[in-house]
Amino acid sequence: MRLDDGRESSNVEDRRGFGAVSGGAGKIGIGTIVIALVAMYFGVDPSVILNGAGTAVDHTAQQTQQPTDPAEDSKVKFVSTILADTEDTWKMLFLQIGKQYEEPKLVLFTGATPTACGTGQSAMGPFYCPMDRKVYIDLAFYKDLQDRFHAPGEFAQAYVIAHEVGHHVQNLLGISNKVQQLRQSSRSEAKSNALSVKLELQADCFAGVWAFHANQARSILESGDIEAGLNAASAIGDDRLQTQAQGYAVPESFTHGSSAQRVEWFKRGLAQGDMQQCDTFAS
Numbered sequence: 066m067r068l069d070d071g072r073e074s075s076n077v078e079d080r081r082g083f084g085a086v087s088g089g090a091g092k093i094g095i096g097t098i099v100i101a102l103v104a105m106y107f108g109v110d111p112s113v114i115l116n117g118a119g120t121a122v123d124h125t126a127q128q129t130q131q132p133t134d135p136a137e138d139s140k141v142k143f144v145s146t147i148l149a150d151t152e153d154t155w156k157m158l159f160l161q162i163g164k165q166y167e168e169p170k171l172v173l174f175t176g177a178t179p180t181a182c183g184t185g186q187s188a189m190g191p192f193y194c195p196m197d198r199k200v201y202i203d204l205a206f207y208k209d210l211q212d213r214f215h216a217p218g219e220f221a222q223a224y225v226i227a228h229e230v231g232h233h234v235q236n237l238l239g240i241s242n243k244v245q246q247l248r249q250s251s252r253s254e255a256k257s258n259a260l261s262v263k264l265e266l267q268a269d270c271f272a273g274v275w276a277f278h279a280n281q282a283r284s285i286l287e288s289g290d291i292e293a294g295l296n297a298a299s300a301i302g303d304d305r306l307q308t309q310a311q312g313y314a315v316p317e318s319f320t321h322g323s324s325a326q327r328v329e330w331f332k333r334g335l336a337q338g339d340m341q342q343c344d345t346f347a348s
């Protein structure tokens with residue numbers, strides 16, 4: 066990616082080094098970890114997993130900040146630059162539909178951190194909490210993305226942020242709220258999961274919309290970037306993750322969409338940068 070002249074965002078909240086010093090981590094059962102592994106990537110409603118897991122950050126425990134890894138500095142700059150680019154892009158797109166874009170915060174953390182949606186854990190992967198309008202990411206995820214999911218490349222990393230910001234856009238547009246209500250009133254888990262998939266695929270599509278406009282305005286994409294993004298979308302499809310975790314995939318339990326679906330919707334946003342093309346709920 067070409068990001069040399071890009072500004073950095075002022076909305077990054079750095080909580081790295083404030084690890085969870087509580088006893089909460091010890092209470093996480095192996096079952097929770099398996100569920101988290103299957104559901105984690107990304108944007109899963111954290112309260113679903115966390116409230117069931119019986120974990121809590123002990124706020125009385127003294128939290129001392131560990132020194133942060135200097136090797137991460139360039140990653141922090143990268144994340145901050147991508148976030149700033151999403152701010153510029155979505156500000157412009159919201160203006161076009163007569164709305165005002167309110168910028169989300171992005172929290173960097175290590176291990177675990179309190180959020181308005183419950184305790185955030187690194188094991189969940191990056192996520193967005195609609196209650197406090199913040200994107201949460203442990204930079205260690207990028208190592209996972211590269212090593213475990215074989216999705217290297219800067220654009221793969223940018224896509225992760227753009228996807229979470231896509232959830233923020235859904236929140237601002239009132240889409241998340243509507244879906245949440247529908248999920249609560251839907252009797253079957255399969256139906257509820259299907260709604261979750263539509264929400265996730267739309268966030269993928271919005272990530273593509275961002276990339277289209279950012280590239281038009283600032284020529285950020287270099288050769289190989291789009292492939293890296295599509296590869297990442299494919300690597301974190303539910304079918305791929307479930308097969309890795311348990312040897313087979315159960316489509317009714319998908320909450321994010323299959324690899325093919327994620328690639329398809331990301332591509333759809335990327336093709337024309339048109340938000341209208343991202344109506345995953347239409348069909």
Ligand SMILES: [Zn+2]
Nearest residue numbers: 107108109265
């Ligand atoms: Zn998501």
